[in-house]
Amino acid sequence: MPAAKSPDPARRSERSRRAILAAARELVSEVGYAKVSIEAIAARAGVGKQTIYRWWPSRGAVIFDSFLALSEGAEGMALPDTGDLAADLKLVMRATAAEFADPAFEAPIRALNAEIINDPELARQYHEKLAAPVDEAKRERLRSAQRAGQLPPDIDLDLFLEFLYGPFYQRWLTRGGPLTPEYADSLVDLTLRAFRA
């Protein structure tokens, strides 16, 4: 450890890093993924372009990391586990519905989804880096329910999650209807019915 280094530069670096990622996310919401430039990110974050290039090799890399930061800490994250699977899943789905009612939260994710649809490589990165750790936390909650005898031991947990989230995703993306708490509850009830029978 170099004795000359105070902790301040590290703290300043972390502040800059977070400012850059926040700026990238905000700009994607405002002007769309395709139109966000390194220059605009640097200006918004109050840093020089060279600071961005020191940490990220490309525009795409910094934008993708800005989304990744949204799920930071997802590794090791856990869903609530009170022993009541339906209640725990309803809590999660209602929270998700509330998050997606907030334009500041949903606009960058909407922009990312529009991009993923047209870009198979970005879709692959999305599944591997963004979705996978979150999905694993969800599967672990379902495994706990299986151990407690609340779900059959032989069901396909990924298919369970597709049923729970697919209708929500379609309704949200195509603006097919409101994401109400009652809607969130009905997704849980119907999915449990489909997989418990």
Place this chain on the structure above:
Amino acid sequence: MPAAKSPDPARRSERSRRAILAAARELVSEVGYAKVSIEAIAARAGVGKQTIYRWWPSRGAVIFDSFLALSEGAEGMALPDTGDLAADLKLVMRATAAEFADPAFEAPIRALNAEIINDPELARQYHEKLAAPVDEAKRERLRSAQRAGQLPPDIDLDLFLEFLYGPFYQRWLTRGGPLTPEYADSLVDLTLRAFRA
């Protein structure tokens, strides 16, 4: 009826109209919705720009109509009704999965979806003009099943369709997995289980 007009001009018009719509769809698949110009559509269709402007007021209008043409005849369309709801829905979902495995079919719909996600007004038009007549045909098949006592009379038919198609839509759009015939069948089985219980 003007006696001087032979049927030929009308046939020629209809040929031009179809060529224009096909060109618009092809170009959307090839270069993306945002980059398709009236000039390019005209060149591909072998007509003059003025021919396009005679029938459509704008670039957006001709592109949207090119998608609408895909579901032409959807009004009055009917799903198979052999009396076996599960078998009929599996036939439909397997056919849908097969269609989406064809890049020539799925690429323009993918481009349209990317556009819908970012454009609330286009989403509204999509629901009203493209999805509504097809959804009504699906609901009518479900009502027939209700009359035959194969589905409870009080279920939410739109929610039923969201469960049947939402997971498919999410898997397709995010390239989350293959759209196999077995997958199509499992969507039908699980949705029926959720709504019959």
